Amino acid sequence: xxxxxxxxxxxxxxxxxxxxxxxxxxxxxxxxxxxxxxxxxxxxxxxxxxxxxxxxxxxxxxxxxxxxxxxxxxxxxxxxxxxxxxxxxxxxxxxxxxxxxxxxxxxxxxxxxxxxxxxxxxxxxxxxxxxxxxxxxxxxxxxxxxxxxxxxxxxxxxxxxxxxxxxxxxxxxxxxxxxxxxxxxxxxxxxxxxxxxxxxxxxxxxxxxxxxxxxxxxxxxxxxxxxxxxxxxxxxxxxxxxxxxxxxxxxxxxxxxxxxxxxxxxxxxxxxxxxxxxxxxxxxxxxxxxxxxxxxxxxxxxxxxxxxxxxxxxxxxxxxx
Numbered sequence: 001x002x003x004x005x006x007x008x009x010x011x012x013x014x015x016x017x018x019x020x021x022x023x024x025x026x027x028x029x030x031x032x033x034x035x036x037x038x039x040x041x042x043x044x045x046x047x048x049x050x051x052x053x054x055x056x057x058x059x060x061x062x063x064x065x066x067x068x069x070x071x072x073x074x075x076x077x078x079x080x081x082x083x084x085x086x087x088x089x090x091x092x093x094x095x096x097x098x099x100x101x102x103x104x105x106x107x108x109x110x111x112x113x114x115x116x117x118x119x120x121x122x123x124x125x126x127x128x129x130x131x132x133x134x135x136x137x138x139x140x141x142x143x144x145x146x147x148x149x150x151x152x153x154x155x156x157x158x159x160x161x162x163x164x165x166x167x168x169x170x171x172x173x174x175x176x177x178x179x180x181x182x183x184x185x186x187x188x189x190x191x192x193x194x195x196x197x198x199x200x201x202x203x204x205x206x207x208x209x210x211x212x213x214x215x216x217x218x219x220x221x222x223x224x225x226x227x228x229x230x231x232x233x234x235x236x237x238x239x240x241x242x243x244x245x246x247x248x249x250x251x252x253x254x255x256x257x258x259x260x261x262x263x264x265x266x267x268x269x270x271x272x273x274x275x276x277x278x279x280x281x282x283x284x285x286x287x288x289x290x291x292x293x294x295x296x297x298x299x300x301x302x303x304x305x306x307x308x309x310x311x312x313x314x315x316x317x318x319x320x321x
Contacts, residue, residue, distance in 0.1 A: 050167025
């Protein structure tokens with residue numbers, strides 16, 4: 001099955017069947033000179049100083065390290081990252097693949113001797129102790145379960161934590177300031193084109209066997225929040241969902257009306273050659289009015305500042321042209 005279908009799945013059985021890693025590292029005294037203490041979702045990560053050898057087990061944090069000017073020493077599912085995540089900085093060829101997201105190879109991880117490991121709460125809950133036995137581990141939650149918490153704000157907060165952990169807080173703040181400026185420029189361009197306040201729906205579409213699915217993104221999704229900051233109005237407003245989207249059959253697209261429809265779809269997906277889907281597609285109001293906007297199969301909707309920049313550029317270009 002396509003790799004992005006597993007990005008929110010918890011590998012609950014992993015801890016039971018994976019080899020146990022015995023901790024050989026000495027705990028760091030948080031009071032020693034230069035020590036960095038970072039609270040996270042499952043405790044505290046105490047580092048003797050800025051982390052230089054970092055392993056990222058979720059693509060969001062791979063991207064964030066690259067934005068900070070750091071090549072991670074290890075990454076989960078490098079092939080998938082290169083396929084799905086379009087950012088202007090490439091992974092170095094010597095970065096080591098350490099397994100799949102939610103299924104890390106602990107022996108490979110240990111052999112890398114990292115200073116810091118980064119993962120998400122939803123995947124790492126069952127094996128946090130094994131990660132923490134290898135190196136201080138920072139557990140983050142990019143999908144807040146509180147509707148009052150902005151996913152966009154969480155992205156910024158997590159990015160700042162990585163800046164702190166790597167001794168690059170100044171770099172992190174400059175990147176976030178640049179992102180704010182990019183949003184402001186995009187908002188001005190859309191306003192100048194006369195499209196401010198128009199409705200939109202953001203979707204990630206895919207097919208698997210006989211199933212066709214459209215993820216439609218809610219206001220609490222980071223990517224949707226960014227498009228709203230560009231001056232458009234989200235027209236998909238069901239109840240809160242933690243991951244920022246609901247999944248529907250493609251027949252539900254007939255209910256969306258004449259909105260700007262931004263969609264992510266892989267070039268090799270069967271929807272592109274499905275006669276029955278194309279027949280439905282051609283009847284949709286937003287297709288007939290020219291408001292169906294493909295924004296590329298590699299536009300990653302769950303990332304950090306670099307992915308956000310790609311999304312902004314593609315949305316603004318689609319609307320203004």
